[in-house]
Amino acid sequence: MKRLSLLLAGIAAIAATPAAAQTVAITGGRVVIGDGSEPIDGGTVVIRDGRVLAAGANVAVPAGAQVVDARGKWVTPGVVAGFSRIGLVEVDAVDATNDVQAANSPFNAAIDVAPAVNPEATAVQVSRAAGVTRAVVSPGTARSIFGGQGAVIDLAGDMQPITRARLFQYVELGEEGAGDAGGSRASAHVLLRNALREARELSRPAGRPDDVLLTRADATALVEVLAGRQLLLVHVERASDILQVLALRGEFPTLRLVLVGATEGWRVAREIAAARVPVIANALNDLPASFEQLSATQSNVGRMRAAGINVAIGMINDDEARQVRLSTQYAGNLVALTRIPGATGLSWSQAFEAISSAPAEALGLGGEIGSLRPGRRGDVVIWDGDPLELSTGVDAVWIDGVRQSLENRQTRLRDRYRRPQEGALPHSYSPR
């Protein structure tokens, strides 16, 4: 009985809501604002009422603030996963735990991922422990080019994960879109244009025509896209496919486009920059993994950035449900490219920007998340070294100003098997 009560106490400790947001001053660390500016040594970050009050040098510590000594540490905004499916999956291959796509649903564009997000998914805990505090969460497509409406979530240990629901519509227009559309890119483009026309026709005084393809719910969902009130995230990889996406604005000038993937973006970087369309790209694609990625190179992100494009790092079809914690490693690799003749990488500050404020800006949330500029959400990470370096670990995480637990089932397993042999009792009896 004693053991049981100990166990229950342990569970309560995990489940308890973290302490409410209080005023915190993190002092003495190397502060990274996350907007591409250079790190500031010996800076202070103040979080109050769940928001960043101030960050930088010569920032006063408010009276009564809890002071956290970060000397010798790095202090940054939390990492923003630029493209993910975190919270939608517990185990990929266990269908019942995988809410990414709905192959047998009668709906597509109307689907909203927000109700499916599980804030207690192991991937949420594991990613948080690696310094990821927010994530763009997208549905996947199955039998339509439309995946549905995606969200931005936080990775805090509470039951309210949604930062913004229905922030964007997700659509496939490359090889996958061609498959979803019945077999060709041309069909995918007709489907998209037809869908947007059907959304437009919803507001006709005469009502909907008889020969519609979309359900009313799907057409209704696209009204916001058509009006430019909801972003349209388009996944394409091939250079010519990218140009076709940019051309959509000729017919639908109000679309607010974001390119997702864009492995061959470097080859049409001038056009993307001129269209002022942001890109969420895989960082390290360098193989012709498919015929739409023939010119893949790790220099893609750097070359697009050099062309003036706002490029964020995302994980598109790259363990996006579980491994967004690799964002820092990927960003570091882009810095490594700056030392390879002929390659184009990112400066350190640009690389960190690509996993913090760049994705936030691409999603129109730069005023809310992704940096330590005043007024942003209090998502702050203390690292024990350079956050992009492989040897670095996370010391502390705040989300919305609330200090977070870094424990998860992986750390619990680690602690249980520190010594593999059983002790006086089997491992199942190991105390917390």
Add this chain to the structure above:
Amino acid sequence: MRGGFAAVAAAAGVLLFGCANQGAAPQAASGEPPARSSAPPRYQPPADPYPSTYRPYPGVPTAITGATIFDGEGGRIENGTVVMVDGRIQAVGGADTPIPEGATRIDGRGRWVTPGVIDVHSHLGDYPSPGVDAHSDGNEATNPVRSEVWAEHSVWPQDPGFSRALANGGITTLQILPGSANLFGGRGVTVRNVPGRTVQSMRFPGAPRGLKIACGENPKRVYGNRNTMPQTRMGNIAVFRATWQRAVEYRDRRARDANTPRDFQLETLAEVLDGRMLVHNHCYRADEMALMLDMGREYGFRIASFHHAVEAYKIADLLQQANSCAAMWSDWWGFKMEAYDAINENIPLVHNAGACAIVHSDDANGIQRLNQEAAKALADGRRMGIQISDEVAWRWLAINPANALGIADQTGSLRAGKRADVVLWNGNPLSVYTRPQQVWIDGAMMYDMNNPRLRPVSDFELGQPGEGDVK
């Protein structure tokens, strides 16, 4: 395990020639004179069909000086010198190491030198890029027992992935395996990471072949979905045992009667039973690895390495006792149930138990960053209090995989006399900011980041957008 290569190769020579002679034995035993009739000569299988035609490319005597050396066996030399002559390591030592007259000198100050990285688990060539159906050559998923297939008969030498592994990962040797749809996936092949027109021209001369076997979810899913055996983990083991039993009986029958019809499926397994082929076992869960170790004892073979082994940390002591390596990712997890209990500290925990730990890729992207995978695992281990030095951790990428592949007397460390498989890194290779600067295979410089002409371009990439680009 050192010297394993020589022992296996010697055994292979004896036994393979033995087989060839056995074919002629019945004629002699019959007492009849050699046939002069018009009867066709008896078929004599070659000892080594599809033989390696690999030849090292020419190099020049080269000395790298002033570098930090990780020798691959756990040693470290500051301000060190590595000398390569005639394709071999001639000397490794400090600043006073003699340098042959006329040798090309490379200034390694501020840089690191390691042996070439070895990946024990790759599907380059049998699941190449682009990953189209027509290239899907890794799983002969037509029967759970397919020990008669050889991965080398699927390998497409023009896979662009080989060059990425060289330039970004410093990979000089890799084992290409069949997939894990089958319990017995087939033979793997160890290759030099040198582009060739044929797979034979890549084959590591004399390296033992490996047998790929798989436990767990994949075989039971593939065949269970077809309502055929195995459909369960107990079905997996039952089919395994029935097959090993057939192999034992086949081997005994062949020993008694050389006219026993050849069975390629069982011939592969007989080579395992005879200790001439190494077993590499795709296996995630701790409990299943323990069962496979017992199966090895039941039939008298050692499992050279468990691959993926995400729960190796739970039975690191058993792996140590069995002298089986665990080849692992640093942090892959959760993509299926048997990967659910993965932890970041798996590799250092296995190492810490005295077992042989290996970092592997199983992935055309991961193979470009095995050094980074080692670095992550090392750091996570240190955070839980397992203190392993950088140079000792490099064993996970060098001598340990070389041992698991039976090639440790040829490569896997910077030792005089070994093949000159060497990477010069432009910084500490356990840093995210470091890349290979130059890579030598058998003393021939096969990559130089400063020389675009030393950047291999596969046939597939010719005439395509991005041809010859830095990747």
